[in-house]
Amino acid sequence: MNRLTVGLVDYGVGNLTSVTHALHDAGFRVRLAGDSTVLDACDVLLLPGVGAFPSAMKKLRDTGLDVYLRNAAKTNRPLLGICLGMQLLAEESFEMGHSKGLGILAGKVIPLRDTPWHIGWNSLKCTMSDSALHSSHGEFFYFNHSFALDGASEHVSAVTHVPGPVTAAVRHGRIAGLQFHPEKSQRAGTSLLRTLIQDIAHA
Amino acid sequence: MLKKRLVGVVTVRHGWAVQSFGYNRHLPIGRPECLVENLDRWGADEILVQAIDRSKGEMGPDFDMLARVGKLGLETPLIYAGGIATEEHATRAIQLGADRICVDYALHHATDEVRKMSARLGAQAIIGAVPINFSQGLRRLDYVTQQERPFGDVIPGLISQRVISELVLIDWKHDGGETHLTPEQLDPLPIPQVPLILFGGFSDPTTTRRFYQHPAVAAVAVGNLFTYREHAYQMYKREVESDLIRPAAYVGASTSKEF
Numbered sequence: 295m296n297r298l299t300v301g302l303v304d305y306g307v308g309n310l311t312s313v314t315h316a317l318h319d320a321g322f323r324v325r326l327a328g329d330s331t332v333l334d335a336c337d338v339l340l341l342p343g344v345g346a347f348p349s350a351m352k353k354l355r356d357t358g359l360d361v362y363l364r365n366a367a368k369t370n371r372p373l374l375g376i377c378l379g380m381q382l383l384a385e386e387s388f389e390m391g392h393s394k395g396l397g398i399l400a401g402k403v404i405p406l407r408d409t410p411w412h413i414g415w416n417s418l419k420c421t422m423s424d425s426a427l428h429s430s431h432g433e434f435f436y437f438n439h440s441f442a443l444d445g446a447s448e449h450v451s452a453v454t455h456v457p458g459p460v461t462a463a464v465r466h467g468r469i470a471g472l473q474f475h476p477e478k479s480q481r482a483g484t485s486l487l488r489t490l491i492q493d494i495a496h497a
Numbered sequence: 498m499l500k501k502r503l504v505g506v507v508t509v510r511h512g513w514a515v516q517s518f519g520y521n522r523h524l525p526i527g528r529p530e531c532l533v534e535n536l537d538r539w540g541a542d543e544i545l546v547q548a549i550d551r552s553k554g555e556m557g558p559d560f561d562m563l564a565r566v567g568k569l570g571l572e573t574p575l576i577y578a579g580g581i582a583t584e585e586h587a588t589r590a591i592q593l594g595a596d597r598i599c600v601d602y603a604l605h606h607a608t609d610e611v612r613k614m615s616a617r618l619g620a621q622a623i624i625g626a627v628p629i630n631f632s633q634g635l636r637r638l639d640y641v642t643q644q645e646r647p648f649g650d651v652i653p654g655l656i657s658q659r660v661i662s663e664l665v666l667i668d669w670k671h672d673g674g675e676t677h678l679t680p681e682q683l684d685p686l687p688i689p690q691v692p693l694i695l696f697g698g699f700s701d702p703t704t705t706r707r708f709y710q711h712p713a714v715a716a717v718a719v720g721n722l723f724t725y726r727e728h729a730y731q732m733y734k735r736e737v738e739s740d741l742i743r744p745a746a747y748v749g750a751s752t753s754k755e756f
Binding site for chain 2: 346412417475479
């Protein structure tokens with residue numbers, strides 16, 4: 295079987311070495327690029343994210359990658375958002391005021407209800423019976439966020455508890471999002487990336 | 498359930514990893530990236546790399562060392578501390594591979610910059626740190642001048658304004674020995690509620706277990722103990738014997754699940 299190539303969308307935020315490393319460990323080729331020609335040649339797009347929502351959206355707009363990603367979703371290309379990258383897929387965010395998101399997934403990004411922060415290792419509760427995340431049910435993943443996606447319940451594929459439920463993963467067709475950092479979640483993260491990326495690529 | 502963390506600490510001075518005793522004696526032990534790599538391999542919950550000579554020497558962060566660590570492609574969350582005094586420093590540290598940054602000197606001497614760091618990177622990425630002493634009420638050490646001072650209002654203000662997401666309390670006098678902190682001293686602390694990371698003298702797993710039971714304690718950080726023995730991190734975690742922490746696991750090995 296041919297190895298899938300993951301296009302790691304580079305819009306100038308954060309260090310992508312760990313994501314690259316985790317993707318390699320999971321068995322994928324990786325192309326780190328902000329250039330549409332390079333990303334066009336990839337099987338799956340991965341949108342990472344570090345920092346605050348408004349500045350990340352501004353960078354996507356400044357580089358034209360917002361339009362590229364919306365078109366990718368419209369043409370049914372597999373797309374995975376990680377942490378802030380998942381939140382950017384939403385319609386809007388209320389982090390540091392109001393900002394429009396990519397609008398690829400229904401929902402808004404709002405402050406956590408039960409705690410100001412959710413930092414550390416928490417377990418995943420899979421909520422979709424046929425989810426690619428099923429093998430990760432009960433595993434621990436590293437979370438580091440204070441806002442979360444409040445989206446369509448039918449898209450929620452996994453939650454975690456802080457102690458109330460928080461959306462930990464979403465899935466809508468070939469679009470997926472993870473609130474936690476699989477690249478910083480050691481063996482559990484690598485295993486989940488392998489399964490989920492294969493799944494959205496072949497859905 | 499969110500687990501409490503055991504943070505592996507690598508202390509760096511003049512570019513070398515050191516063992517630290519009482520904030521004034523340091524024993525060089527090797528290259529920081531080798532120790533970081535071990536903690537990553539041992540499945541640490543988080544790794545804190547602290548370059549302790551940077552603020553005192555006004556040298557700024559040790560970006561060369563951080564770049565070497567960042568290139569390892571760690572599978573473990575990384576906190577960097579040392580010399581961060583500006584928003585640009587903090588941003589650069591994240592770009593080089595830190596997931597979060599820890600500030601101490603800047604809390605008191607560049608408070609507005611800490612607010613800018615938080616606005617740009619998100620408060621979840623900003624940790625405050627303060628060496629403390631309870632001998633005459635809660636006091637803090639200004640480690641640049643080596644003078645103890647009243648705890649003051651700056652840190653409580655930053656906590657209330659949600660500029661920092663966690664606070665490292667350092668029992669600096671017992672760094673390298675046995676902590677003299679007690680869980681009772683934390684209850685209540687004369688500061689607003691914030692998740693605490695305790696550091697300094699947590700060499701006994703049973704002491705750590707007692708502190709994990711305190712609701713304000715999010716993590717315990719341990720340095721010297723993890724530098725000599727192979728797999729010391731996992732052995733320590735096993736000896737803590739607490740359901741409040743993630744089970745010990747090697748990276749690459751199967752982990753225990755929670756249902």
